[in-house]
Amino acid sequence: MKRGVAVLGSLLLLGLLQPAPAPAQFPGIDKVVKVAEAQRAWSANEELAIGQATGAKLVAIFGLYEEPRAVKYVNLVGASVAQHAPRQDMKYHFGILDTEMVNAFATPGGYVLVTRGLLANLEDEAELAGVLGHEVTHTGERHIEKELRSRKMAAIGVEAGTEQIPFGELAGLADRVTNQLLAGKLSRDKENEADTRGLELAAAAGYDPRAFPEFLGFLSQASDESGNKQAVGNLTASHPKFSDRVKRLKEQIGKRGWDKEERPRLAERYQENVVFPETPAESAPSGQE
Protein backbone atom coordinates (compact mmCIF):
# COMPACT_ATOMS: atom_id res chain seq x y z
CA MET A 1 0.00 0.00 0.00
CA LYS A 2 2.79 2.34 0.97
CA ARG A 3 4.52 1.51 -2.29
CA GLY A 4 1.34 2.23 -4.24
CA VAL A 5 1.06 5.62 -2.61
CA ALA A 6 4.67 6.32 -3.49
CA VAL A 7 4.09 5.39 -7.13
CA LEU A 8 0.96 7.48 -7.26
CA GLY A 9 2.94 10.36 -5.80
CA SER A 10 5.57 9.95 -8.51
CA LEU A 11 3.00 9.91 -11.25
CA LEU A 12 1.40 13.04 -9.87
CA LEU A 13 4.81 14.64 -9.66
CA LEU A 14 5.47 13.82 -13.28
CA GLY A 15 2.17 15.23 -14.37
CA LEU A 16 0.89 11.93 -15.64
CA LEU A 17 -2.16 12.02 -13.48
CA GLN A 18 -4.10 14.97 -12.25
CA PRO A 19 -5.33 14.79 -8.69
CA ALA A 20 -9.00 13.96 -8.64
CA PRO A 21 -11.20 16.20 -6.55
CA ALA A 22 -12.27 14.67 -3.27
CA PRO A 23 -15.48 12.70 -3.64
CA ALA A 24 -16.99 14.43 -0.66
CA GLN A 25 -16.65 17.78 -2.38
CA PHE A 26 -17.90 16.61 -5.77
CA PRO A 27 -20.33 13.77 -5.24
CA GLY A 28 -20.33 11.28 -8.07
CA ILE A 29 -17.06 12.35 -9.67
CA ASP A 30 -15.25 9.36 -8.22
CA LYS A 31 -17.43 7.04 -10.23
CA VAL A 32 -15.38 5.16 -12.76
CA VAL A 33 -16.97 4.85 -16.13
CA LYS A 34 -15.90 2.03 -18.38
CA VAL A 35 -15.48 3.35 -21.87
CA ALA A 36 -16.60 0.72 -24.31
CA GLU A 37 -13.77 -0.26 -26.63
CA ALA A 38 -15.89 0.38 -29.67
CA GLN A 39 -16.43 3.98 -28.65
CA ARG A 40 -13.03 5.49 -29.17
CA ALA A 41 -9.33 4.84 -29.42
CA TRP A 42 -7.04 5.76 -26.56
CA SER A 43 -6.22 9.44 -26.61
CA ALA A 44 -2.58 10.53 -26.96
CA ASN A 45 -2.45 11.32 -23.24
CA GLU A 46 -3.89 7.93 -22.36
CA GLU A 47 -1.42 6.18 -24.65
CA LEU A 48 1.44 8.02 -22.97
CA ALA A 49 0.22 7.30 -19.43
CA ILE A 50 -0.37 3.61 -20.23
CA GLY A 51 3.01 3.39 -21.97
CA GLN A 52 4.84 4.93 -19.04
CA ALA A 53 3.07 2.71 -16.53
CA THR A 54 3.90 -0.35 -18.64
CA GLY A 55 7.50 0.78 -19.01
CA ALA A 56 7.73 1.17 -15.23
CA LYS A 57 6.46 -2.35 -14.79
CA LEU A 58 9.01 -3.73 -17.27
CA VAL A 59 11.74 -1.83 -15.41
CA ALA A 60 10.46 -3.28 -12.12
CA ILE A 61 10.84 -6.78 -13.56
CA PHE A 62 14.15 -6.47 -15.41
CA GLY A 63 15.81 -3.23 -14.38
CA LEU A 64 17.40 -0.80 -16.82
CA TYR A 65 20.84 -1.19 -18.33
CA GLU A 66 22.24 2.30 -18.03
CA GLU A 67 25.71 2.24 -19.55
CA PRO A 68 25.62 5.78 -21.01
CA ARG A 69 27.32 5.12 -24.35
CA ALA A 70 25.14 2.14 -25.21
CA VAL A 71 21.98 3.97 -24.16
CA LYS A 72 22.82 7.04 -26.22
CA TYR A 73 23.73 4.90 -29.20
CA VAL A 74 20.46 2.94 -29.13
CA ASN A 75 18.63 6.27 -28.99
CA LEU A 76 20.54 7.58 -32.01
CA VAL A 77 19.85 4.45 -34.08
CA GLY A 78 16.24 4.54 -32.92
CA ALA A 79 15.86 8.18 -33.90
CA SER A 80 17.47 7.48 -37.29
CA VAL A 81 14.75 4.94 -37.98
CA ALA A 82 11.84 6.66 -36.22
CA GLN A 83 12.27 9.91 -38.15
CA HIS A 84 10.83 8.02 -41.15
CA ALA A 85 7.86 6.59 -39.24
CA PRO A 86 4.50 7.73 -40.59
CA ARG A 87 3.33 8.67 -37.14
CA GLN A 88 5.09 11.76 -35.85
CA ASP A 89 2.50 13.05 -33.39
CA MET A 90 4.29 11.37 -30.52
CA LYS A 91 7.89 11.12 -29.40
CA TYR A 92 9.77 7.84 -29.53
CA HIS A 93 11.99 6.96 -26.57
CA PHE A 94 14.44 4.09 -26.40
CA GLY A 95 15.95 2.18 -23.50
CA ILE A 96 17.71 -1.07 -22.61
CA LEU A 97 16.27 -3.66 -20.23
CA ASP A 98 18.85 -5.43 -18.10
CA THR A 99 18.13 -9.06 -18.89
CA GLU A 100 19.85 -11.74 -20.91
CA MET A 101 16.59 -12.61 -22.61
CA VAL A 102 16.80 -11.82 -26.32
CA ASN A 103 13.80 -9.63 -27.10
CA ALA A 104 12.50 -6.12 -27.68
CA PHE A 105 9.25 -4.50 -26.60
CA ALA A 106 7.15 -1.57 -27.68
CA THR A 107 4.64 -0.08 -25.27
CA PRO A 108 1.87 2.33 -26.22
CA GLY A 109 2.99 5.94 -26.33
CA GLY A 110 6.32 5.51 -28.11
CA TYR A 111 8.48 3.58 -25.65
CA VAL A 112 10.79 1.01 -27.23
CA LEU A 113 12.84 -1.20 -24.94
CA VAL A 114 15.43 -3.65 -26.22
CA THR A 115 17.14 -6.17 -23.96
CA ARG A 116 20.82 -6.44 -23.17
CA GLY A 117 20.66 -10.03 -24.41
CA LEU A 118 19.44 -8.82 -27.77
CA LEU A 119 22.20 -6.24 -28.08
CA ALA A 120 24.83 -8.82 -27.19
CA ASN A 121 23.74 -10.96 -30.08
CA LEU A 122 23.37 -8.41 -32.83
CA GLU A 123 26.21 -8.16 -35.26
CA ASP A 124 25.90 -4.62 -36.54
CA GLU A 125 23.94 -1.40 -36.53
CA ALA A 126 21.83 -2.36 -39.54
CA GLU A 127 20.48 -5.36 -37.62
CA LEU A 128 19.62 -3.12 -34.68
CA ALA A 129 17.90 -0.70 -37.07
CA GLY A 130 15.76 -3.56 -38.37
CA VAL A 131 14.72 -4.55 -34.86
CA LEU A 132 13.96 -0.96 -33.86
CA GLY A 133 12.01 -0.38 -37.08
CA HIS A 134 9.86 -3.40 -36.17
CA GLU A 135 9.20 -2.03 -32.67
CA VAL A 136 8.61 1.56 -33.81
CA THR A 137 5.93 0.18 -36.12
CA HIS A 138 4.30 -1.73 -33.26
CA THR A 139 3.99 1.38 -31.10
CA GLY A 140 3.23 3.79 -33.94
CA GLU A 141 0.45 1.61 -35.30
CA ARG A 142 -1.04 1.05 -31.81
CA HIS A 143 -0.72 -2.72 -32.18
CA ILE A 144 -1.07 -3.52 -28.49
CA GLU A 145 -4.16 -1.37 -28.13
CA LYS A 146 -5.73 -2.96 -31.22
CA GLU A 147 -4.88 -6.43 -29.94
CA LEU A 148 -6.45 -5.74 -26.55
CA ARG A 149 -9.45 -4.18 -28.26
CA SER A 150 -9.94 -7.28 -30.39
CA ARG A 151 -10.03 -9.29 -27.17
CA LYS A 152 -12.32 -6.75 -25.51
CA MET A 153 -9.61 -5.88 -23.02
CA ALA A 154 -8.91 -2.30 -24.05
CA ALA A 155 -11.62 -0.59 -22.08
CA ILE A 156 -10.40 2.22 -19.89
CA GLY A 157 -12.16 3.35 -16.79
CA VAL A 158 -12.08 7.12 -16.67
CA GLU A 159 -13.53 9.45 -14.13
CA ALA A 160 -16.93 10.70 -15.16
CA GLY A 161 -16.69 13.98 -16.97
CA THR A 162 -12.91 13.84 -17.31
CA GLU A 163 -10.24 12.00 -19.29
CA GLN A 164 -8.25 11.13 -16.19
CA ILE A 165 -7.38 7.49 -15.59
CA PRO A 166 -7.51 6.65 -11.88
CA PHE A 167 -4.36 5.08 -10.50
CA GLY A 168 -5.88 1.66 -9.92
CA GLU A 169 -7.23 1.59 -13.44
CA LEU A 170 -3.87 2.62 -14.89
CA ALA A 171 -2.07 -0.11 -12.95
CA GLY A 172 -4.59 -2.65 -14.23
CA LEU A 173 -4.05 -1.54 -17.81
CA ALA A 174 -0.27 -1.68 -17.38
CA ASP A 175 -0.69 -5.25 -16.11
CA ARG A 176 -2.76 -6.19 -19.15
CA VAL A 177 -0.29 -4.62 -21.58
CA THR A 178 2.70 -6.19 -19.81
CA ASN A 179 1.07 -9.61 -19.85
CA GLN A 180 0.40 -9.14 -23.53
CA LEU A 181 4.04 -8.24 -24.14
CA LEU A 182 5.64 -10.91 -21.97
CA ALA A 183 3.19 -13.77 -21.96
CA GLY A 184 0.97 -13.20 -24.97
CA LYS A 185 1.35 -12.62 -28.64
CA LEU A 186 0.13 -10.24 -31.30
CA SER A 187 -1.82 -11.50 -34.28
CA ARG A 188 0.18 -12.68 -37.27
CA ASP A 189 -0.97 -9.76 -39.45
CA LYS A 190 0.31 -7.24 -36.90
CA GLU A 191 3.69 -8.99 -36.73
CA ASN A 192 3.86 -9.12 -40.50
CA GLU A 193 3.02 -5.44 -40.70
CA ALA A 194 5.74 -4.64 -38.16
CA ASP A 195 8.25 -6.66 -40.20
CA THR A 196 7.30 -5.09 -43.52
CA ARG A 197 7.01 -1.49 -42.38
CA GLY A 198 9.92 -1.81 -39.97
CA LEU A 199 12.15 -2.93 -42.81
CA GLU A 200 10.99 0.04 -44.87
CA LEU A 201 11.92 2.40 -42.03
CA ALA A 202 15.41 0.90 -41.75
CA ALA A 203 15.84 1.08 -45.52
CA ALA A 204 14.55 4.67 -45.62
CA ALA A 205 17.22 5.56 -43.06
CA GLY A 206 19.81 4.11 -45.45
CA TYR A 207 20.65 0.84 -43.68
CA ASP A 208 21.15 -2.44 -45.50
CA PRO A 209 17.71 -4.08 -45.19
CA ARG A 210 19.20 -7.55 -45.65
CA ALA A 211 20.60 -7.32 -42.13
CA PHE A 212 17.27 -7.87 -40.37
CA PRO A 213 16.28 -11.16 -42.04
CA GLU A 214 19.87 -12.28 -41.59
CA PHE A 215 19.54 -11.77 -37.85
CA LEU A 216 16.20 -13.58 -37.81
CA GLY A 217 17.85 -16.44 -39.68
CA PHE A 218 20.48 -16.59 -36.98
CA LEU A 219 17.78 -16.66 -34.31
CA SER A 220 16.06 -19.45 -36.18
CA GLN A 221 19.21 -21.55 -36.00
CA ALA A 222 19.86 -20.60 -32.37
CA SER A 223 16.32 -21.46 -31.32
CA ASP A 224 16.81 -25.04 -32.50
CA GLU A 225 19.35 -25.57 -29.74
CA SER A 226 17.84 -26.47 -26.40
CA GLY A 227 20.55 -24.56 -24.53
CA ASN A 228 19.22 -21.32 -25.96
CA LYS A 229 15.64 -21.81 -24.91
CA GLN A 230 15.79 -19.50 -21.91
CA ALA A 231 17.22 -16.72 -24.09
CA VAL A 232 14.95 -17.01 -27.12
CA GLY A 233 11.98 -19.07 -25.92
CA ASN A 234 9.85 -16.01 -25.20
CA LEU A 235 10.57 -14.47 -28.59
CA THR A 236 9.87 -17.74 -30.37
CA ALA A 237 6.57 -18.23 -28.58
CA SER A 238 5.33 -14.70 -29.26
CA HIS A 239 6.16 -14.37 -32.95
CA PRO A 240 5.48 -16.22 -36.20
CA LYS A 241 8.07 -18.80 -37.24
CA PHE A 242 11.43 -17.21 -37.98
CA SER A 243 11.70 -19.08 -41.28
CA ASP A 244 8.36 -17.65 -42.48
CA ARG A 245 9.39 -14.15 -41.51
CA VAL A 246 12.74 -14.47 -43.26
CA LYS A 247 11.01 -15.70 -46.42
CA ARG A 248 8.57 -12.78 -46.44
CA LEU A 249 11.29 -10.24 -45.80
CA LYS A 250 13.53 -11.64 -48.50
CA GLU A 251 10.66 -11.43 -50.97
CA GLN A 252 10.11 -7.82 -49.98
CA ILE A 253 13.82 -7.07 -50.42
CA GLY A 254 13.84 -8.71 -53.84
CA LYS A 255 10.75 -6.81 -55.01
CA ARG A 256 12.20 -3.50 -53.92
CA GLY A 257 15.56 -4.24 -55.51
CA TRP A 258 17.34 -3.69 -52.19
CA ASP A 259 19.39 -6.81 -52.76
CA LYS A 260 21.21 -5.04 -55.59
CA GLU A 261 22.33 -2.11 -53.47
CA GLU A 262 25.36 -1.75 -51.24
CA ARG A 263 24.31 -0.03 -48.06
CA PRO A 264 26.01 0.47 -44.69
CA ARG A 265 25.93 -2.23 -42.00
CA LEU A 266 28.15 -0.29 -39.56
CA ALA A 267 29.47 -3.24 -37.59
CA GLU A 268 32.45 -1.36 -36.24
CA ARG A 269 30.39 1.54 -34.92
CA TYR A 270 28.04 -0.96 -33.30
CA GLN A 271 30.82 -2.75 -31.48
CA GLU A 272 32.41 0.48 -30.35
CA ASN A 273 29.21 1.64 -28.71
CA VAL A 274 27.55 -1.49 -27.36
CA VAL A 275 29.74 -2.56 -24.48
CA PHE A 276 29.33 -5.03 -21.63
CA PRO A 277 31.29 -5.80 -18.49
CA GLU A 278 33.51 -8.84 -18.49
CA THR A 279 32.29 -10.25 -15.20
CA PRO A 280 29.76 -9.17 -12.57
CA ALA A 281 32.63 -8.32 -10.25
CA GLU A 282 33.97 -5.85 -12.75
CA SER A 283 30.69 -4.05 -12.83
CA ALA A 284 30.69 -3.39 -9.11
CA PRO A 285 31.17 0.27 -8.19
CA SER A 286 34.71 1.09 -7.14
CA GLY A 287 35.42 0.38 -3.50
CA GLN A 288 32.82 -2.35 -3.26
CA GLU A 289 34.69 -5.18 -4.89
Add this chain to the structure above:
Amino acid sequence: MTVRRIPRAGLLLTGALAAAALLLAQAPARQPLPEEKKQDKKEEKPRKRVFTGKISLRSSRQEKETASYGFKGVGPDGRMEQAALNAQPGEMDVIKVARLAINDARPEELAAFLAEGNLRTKEKKP
Protein backbone atom coordinates in the same frame (compact mmCIF):
# COMPACT_ATOMS: atom_id res chain seq x y z
CA MET B 1 49.54 -28.50 -99.38
CA THR B 2 47.67 -30.17 -96.64
CA VAL B 3 47.73 -29.01 -93.03
CA ARG B 4 47.20 -31.61 -90.41
CA ARG B 5 44.78 -30.10 -87.94
CA ILE B 6 45.16 -31.11 -84.36
CA PRO B 7 41.73 -32.15 -83.07
CA ARG B 8 40.25 -29.48 -80.70
CA ALA B 9 39.73 -31.98 -77.88
CA GLY B 10 43.31 -33.05 -78.12
CA LEU B 11 44.50 -29.47 -78.01
CA LEU B 12 42.44 -28.75 -74.89
CA LEU B 13 43.69 -31.88 -73.18
CA THR B 14 47.29 -30.99 -73.93
CA GLY B 15 46.79 -27.48 -72.56
CA ALA B 16 45.10 -28.75 -69.41
CA LEU B 17 47.90 -31.23 -68.75
CA ALA B 18 50.52 -28.55 -69.19
CA ALA B 19 48.70 -26.19 -66.84
CA ALA B 20 48.29 -28.93 -64.24
CA ALA B 21 51.99 -29.79 -64.45
CA LEU B 22 52.88 -26.12 -63.94
CA LEU B 23 50.60 -25.83 -60.95
CA LEU B 24 51.96 -29.00 -59.39
CA ALA B 25 55.50 -27.76 -59.84
CA GLN B 26 54.68 -24.46 -58.11
CA ALA B 27 52.53 -25.82 -55.33
CA PRO B 28 55.18 -26.94 -52.83
CA ALA B 29 56.98 -23.65 -53.12
CA ARG B 30 53.94 -21.58 -52.09
CA GLN B 31 53.32 -21.71 -48.36
CA PRO B 32 50.44 -19.63 -47.00
CA LEU B 33 51.58 -16.56 -45.14
CA PRO B 34 50.79 -16.47 -41.40
CA GLU B 35 48.32 -13.63 -42.00
CA GLU B 36 46.51 -15.66 -44.62
CA LYS B 37 46.30 -18.60 -42.24
CA LYS B 38 44.85 -16.31 -39.60
CA GLN B 39 42.31 -14.94 -42.06
CA ASP B 40 41.23 -18.45 -43.10
CA LYS B 41 40.80 -19.42 -39.47
CA LYS B 42 38.72 -16.31 -38.83
CA GLU B 43 36.42 -17.10 -41.74
CA GLU B 44 35.89 -20.65 -40.54
CA LYS B 45 35.01 -19.52 -37.03
CA PRO B 46 31.28 -19.68 -36.33
CA ARG B 47 29.50 -16.45 -35.50
CA LYS B 48 30.29 -15.60 -31.93
CA ARG B 49 26.82 -14.50 -30.99
CA VAL B 50 25.47 -17.93 -30.07
CA PHE B 51 24.25 -17.37 -26.55
CA THR B 52 24.33 -20.81 -25.00
CA GLY B 53 25.05 -20.33 -21.32
CA LYS B 54 26.50 -16.87 -21.13
CA ILE B 55 25.84 -14.03 -23.54
CA SER B 56 28.63 -13.46 -25.97
CA LEU B 57 30.79 -10.64 -24.79
CA ARG B 58 33.07 -8.58 -26.95
CA SER B 59 36.31 -9.26 -25.17
CA SER B 60 38.26 -6.32 -26.56
CA ARG B 61 35.67 -3.73 -25.72
CA GLN B 62 34.53 -4.39 -22.23
CA GLU B 63 34.13 -1.62 -19.74
CA LYS B 64 33.02 -1.19 -16.19
CA GLU B 65 29.43 -0.17 -15.73
CA THR B 66 26.39 -1.25 -13.82
CA ALA B 67 24.97 -4.35 -15.47
CA SER B 68 23.86 -7.21 -13.33
CA TYR B 69 23.65 -10.68 -14.75
CA GLY B 70 20.70 -12.94 -15.25
CA PHE B 71 17.46 -13.52 -17.04
CA LYS B 72 15.32 -12.14 -14.19
CA GLY B 73 12.03 -13.95 -14.08
CA VAL B 74 12.48 -15.85 -17.32
CA GLY B 75 12.10 -19.59 -16.82
CA PRO B 76 14.31 -22.23 -18.40
CA ASP B 77 11.84 -22.60 -21.26
CA GLY B 78 11.83 -18.87 -21.93
CA ARG B 79 8.43 -18.27 -20.39
CA MET B 80 7.94 -15.55 -17.82
CA GLU B 81 7.44 -16.72 -14.27
CA GLN B 82 4.23 -15.56 -12.64
CA ALA B 83 6.08 -13.99 -9.71
CA ALA B 84 7.91 -11.71 -12.13
CA LEU B 85 4.71 -10.75 -13.92
CA ASN B 86 3.20 -9.82 -10.55
CA ALA B 87 6.01 -7.35 -9.77
CA GLN B 88 4.72 -3.87 -9.04
CA PRO B 89 6.74 -0.81 -10.00
CA GLY B 90 8.15 1.40 -7.31
CA GLU B 91 8.75 5.12 -7.35
CA MET B 92 12.21 4.80 -8.88
CA ASP B 93 10.92 2.61 -11.71
CA VAL B 94 8.41 5.29 -12.66
CA ILE B 95 11.07 7.97 -12.53
CA LYS B 96 13.50 5.90 -14.60
CA VAL B 97 10.96 5.54 -17.39
CA ALA B 98 10.19 9.24 -17.39
CA ARG B 99 13.92 9.92 -17.51
CA LEU B 100 14.39 7.89 -20.68
CA ALA B 101 13.51 11.09 -22.53
CA ILE B 102 16.77 12.61 -21.30
CA ASN B 103 18.57 10.38 -23.78
CA ASP B 104 16.43 11.34 -26.78
CA ALA B 105 18.65 12.21 -29.72
CA ARG B 106 18.91 15.95 -30.19
CA PRO B 107 18.56 17.17 -33.80
CA GLU B 108 22.22 18.21 -34.10
CA GLU B 109 23.39 14.89 -32.63
CA LEU B 110 21.20 12.96 -35.02
CA ALA B 111 22.42 14.96 -38.01
CA ALA B 112 26.06 14.25 -37.10
CA PHE B 113 25.31 10.57 -36.46
CA LEU B 114 23.58 10.16 -39.82
CA ALA B 115 26.38 11.94 -41.66
CA GLU B 116 29.06 9.83 -39.98
CA GLY B 117 27.28 6.62 -40.92
CA ASN B 118 26.48 7.76 -44.46
CA LEU B 119 22.79 7.42 -43.59
CA ARG B 120 19.81 9.39 -44.75
CA THR B 121 17.96 12.22 -43.14
CA LYS B 122 14.27 12.59 -43.74
CA GLU B 123 13.49 14.96 -46.57
CA LYS B 124 11.30 17.75 -45.40
CA LYS B 125 8.14 18.26 -47.38
CA PRO B 126 7.94 21.68 -49.06
